Amino acid sequence: MISFFNVQYCYELLISQLPISLVLYSHIPTAVAALAFSLFVVWRARNLESACLFLMCVFFAAWCALDLSTWFAFLGSADVMFAWSLLDLVAVIMFFFAYYFLYVAITGKDLPARQKAMGMLAVLPTAVWTFFGKHLVAFDANSCEAIEHPLITLYPYVAEGTFIVAAIVLLVVRYRRAESDDQRREIVLYGAGVLAFLLFFFSATLMVTVLTASETAAFDPYNYEIYGLFGMPVLLFYLGYLIARYRAFNMKVLGAQILVGALMVVIAAEFLFVTSTVNIILVGVTLVITTVMGYRLVRSVRREVDQRERLEQLSKELQAANTNLTDVSHFKTQLLSLASHQIKAPLAAIKGYLALVLEGAYGPVPDKLAAPVEAMQRSANGLVDLVMSLLDLRKIEEGKMDYQFARTDLAALVRDVGADLQVLATEKNLALSVQGADAPVWVKADAPKLKQVIQNLVDNAIKYTPAGSVVATLSTEGRNAVCTVRDTGLGMSPALLPRLFDEFTRDQRVQRTIRGTGLGLYIAKRIIEAHGGTVRAESEGEGKGSTFVVHVPLEQGA
Amino acid sequence: MSSTSKYFLAFFVAVLVVLGYRFYDYKVSRNYLLEVNASCDPMAEQCFVEEGVDEAIPYKKVVVTARYAPHCLEEHSCEQFSCPADATTCLVTYCNAEVLEAGEACYVPESASEPE
Numbered sequence: 001m002i003s004f005f006n007v008q009y010c011y012e013l014l015i016s017q018l019p020i021s022l023v024l025y026s027h028i029p030t031a032v033a034a035l036a037f038s039l040f041v042v043w044r045a046r047n048l049e050s051a052c053l054f055l056m057c058v059f060f061a062a063w064c065a066l067d068l069s070t071w072f073a074f075l076g077s078a079d080v081m082f083a084w085s086l087l088d089l090v091a092v093i094m095f096f097f098a099y100y101f102l103y104v105a106i107t108g109k110d111l112p113a114r115q116k117a118m119g120m121l122a123v124l125p126t127a128v129w130t131f132f133g134k135h136l137v138a139f140d141a142n143s144c145e146a147i148e149h150p151l152i153t154l155y156p157y158v159a160e161g162t163f164i165v166a167a168i169v170l171l172v173v174r175y176r177r178a179e180s181d182d183q184r185r186e187i188v189l190y191g192a193g194v195l196a197f198l199l200f201f202f203s204a205t206l207m208v209t210v211l212t213a214s215e216t217a218a219f220d221p222y223n224y225e226i227y228g229l230f231g232m233p234v235l236l237f238y239l240g241y242l243i244a245r246y247r248a249f250n251m252k253v254l255g256a257q258i259l260v261g262a263l264m265v266v267i268a269a270e271f272l273f274v275t276s277t278v279n280i281i282l283v284g285v286t287l288v289i290t291t292v293m294g295y296r297l298v299r300s301v302r303r304e305v306d307q308r309e310r311l312e313q314l315s316k317e318l319q320a321a322n323t324n325l326t327d328v329s330h331f332k333t334q335l336l337s338l339a340s341h342q343i344k345a346p347l348a349a350i351k352g353y354l355a356l357v358l359e360g361a362y363g364p365v366p367d368k369l370a371a372p373v374e375a376m377q378r379s380a381n382g383l384v385d386l387v388m389s390l391l392d393l394r395k396i397e398e399g400k401m402d403y404q405f406a407r408t409d410l411a412a413l414v415r416d417v418g419a420d421l422q423v424l425a426t427e428k429n430l431a432l433s434v435q436g437a438d439a440p441v442w443v444k445a446d447a448p449k450l451k452q453v454i455q456n457l458v459d460n461a462i463k464y465t466p467a468g469s470v471v472a473t474l475s476t477e478g479r480n481a482v483c484t485v486r487d488t489g490l491g492m493s494p495a496l497l498p499r500l501f502d503e504f505t506r507d508q509r510v511q512r513t514i515r516g517t518g519l520g521l522y523i524a525k526r527i528i529e530a531h532g533g534t535v536r537a538e539s540e541g542e543g544k545g546s547t548f549v550v551h552v553p554l555e556q557g558a
Numbered sequence: 559m560s561s562t563s564k565y566f567l568a569f570f571v572a573v574l575v576v577l578g579y580r581f582y583d584y585k586v587s588r589n590y591l592l593e594v595n596a597s598c599d600p601m602a603e604q605c606f607v608e609e610g611v612d613e614a615i616p617y618k619k620v621v622v623t624a625r626y627a628p629h630c631l632e633e634h635s636c637e638q639f640s641c642p643a644d645a646t647t648c649l650v651t652y653c654n655a656e657v658l659e660a661g662e663a664c665y666v667p668e669s670a671s672e673p674e
Contacts, residue, residue: 077592077624082584086577093573116565131576133583138591138621141630147593 010074010144018223021273023071026226029269031064034232036265037239045249048110052101053239053249059094060232066090067225073144081139084146088156089130091205092123095163095198102167102194105248106174106187122159129155145222153209160202167194186246193238197231204228256301260294329397337394340387347387351380382515389519393503396526403530407555408445410481411437414474417454425462431469432462441474441481442555445531450552453524453535457485457548460521463514464507464546465489480533480551491546492539500537501525509542528552588625591647596620596630596639598665604652605665616665619651 014020038057042050069075069083096119103111111119129135129152137147171191178184204227211221240258242248267290270283354377357365365373395401418434425432443450454472461470468488475482492500492507499505504518521537528535533552539545583589595617598605605616620627620636626645630636641648651657653664 078585078588078590081590082580085580085584089573089576113561120565120569127572127576131579133580133590136590138593139624141592141594141636 013144024272026229027064027068029265030229030232031061033236033265035061037236041249049104050249052097052104056094056097056101059090063090063094077139081146085130085133085136089126092126092156092159095160096123098194098198099163099167102190103170105190122162126156157206164198189238189242193235197235200231201228257298260298263290333394333397336390340390344387347380347384351384354380386517389517392523393519403446405444405446408443408447410441410443411474413451414454414472414483417458418472421458430462430465434472436474443481443552444555449527453527454483456520456524461485461487479554481554483550484547486547488545491542491544493542497537590624592622592624592627592630594620594630594636596636600665600667606653606662607665609661609663622648
């Protein structure tokens, strides 16, 4: 029923159209969330992208506040006219900053001057009409609404539509130019968020204008307007995801922070609904508890994320150091190999000539010369062993050790080694004996290399045993042949045992008194492993002798 | 100051000017038209009434610059309105067949409708 325009009339008209709480809920939390979010972002990021987002959100919040004023016409017609007159201008500027933000976000560059000028030019007509107040015809006290100019009021939609089209074109062009899938995903996420925001707003306000003009709406067309604001939460969701997943705005914000923030906004928004004192207290307590627990949760998650990031960083550094070490090791092997090859030939010549000299090929060797020449021959032999070990090492490390597996009598090999080194043992007054090698023990092996291993073990036993005995024993155990070399020598400390088969490992006690390369056991282990066997060392301690046990698989069917 | 900052500064100054002038024009000067239904004396004026409403209140239509109709503004009903002499815009529409809109009728006093 028509009444005269007054406070009570406009208030009753408003509440007859839709609940006030819905108007408040659609405007206030959305505007506060947008402002809080953008303020947080601009405070943390302090760059052009965040500034554009902030300005866009400021104009959005301003639009919400102005629009809310137009709903509350009972506050006064002058307030409504003032607020209503600014709505179009604020909306068009908001669209301009939305486009500006999108451009900076997906290109990483400032908007070109020409586009800035065109954007401002698009805003200009609305600004001029707003300044002169030409877009509002009058205030209708019967409907408590301003009457808009039927033509001028259409222009802001043209400007807003232009910004939307420009945003779509920008997104398509940038998507096509993107160089990686991550870039494309970011463009899609930014585009989806900004377009959802703009299209929600644009379509809702346009619908209001069209329905108002056609007067066909079942109820007050301005009721549709509130749905246009729900694009903002969609945009905030996308931006939150971009920050958490892609560190948009160069910000490190955890998903937990965004979740807690959103939860607090939702709970705080309940204040707009609740009316009873009990409910207000309950919502307040819930908000406080959520804030405290959320703060603790965020701190805890942040600590874990920091630790994980530190570990990832350390892992990367370790990987880099490892790669570097591998390169250095490879370079070292190459260098050793080159040096060994260059030394091997002259050494062979020296060794050969020394043998000829000692055999008397160049006439009898004077007594005074015999001892030095023999010393030279021993040194040359030592050097040849070293060179051969280095060459074996290179082959093993490069996986180029060539094995010729064949049916081999391990017992014969052990007997040969015993015979070969008997002279050496006798020279040191050691009792070298071979046991259990009378009957053949067949294995599939590279005979020279397997012999090299046993020879190395027996030779070591002789070298490191000042007095006593060395016993090489051969036996079988299940499907394995077992060769044990036991001595009564220096023995080993428990600390040395685990490292004994590593490269260049030697017993510190004898490093200067007994010649060795520290490579023999390493090479022996790798050769035995290539035969599918194992080698291990045992010792009850220093001075208590050592035992080396080699397992090699018996030949199948043997 | 960068060129972007200059653009923004000029932009915001312009927006503030618009905002300030609108505030002055509407809030301070009340320089806008008010369309309002004012009370109408059916014995002396041709009044409108809503169709199909019992005990409908007769009214006349007034379009007036807001500052010339303080009683028609927020706090008061627009009763016994007449255009002020100094009003730049003040238009009172009385009921006749040419200005009737949907849902409206011209008020006919009961005494006039009774047979003599």
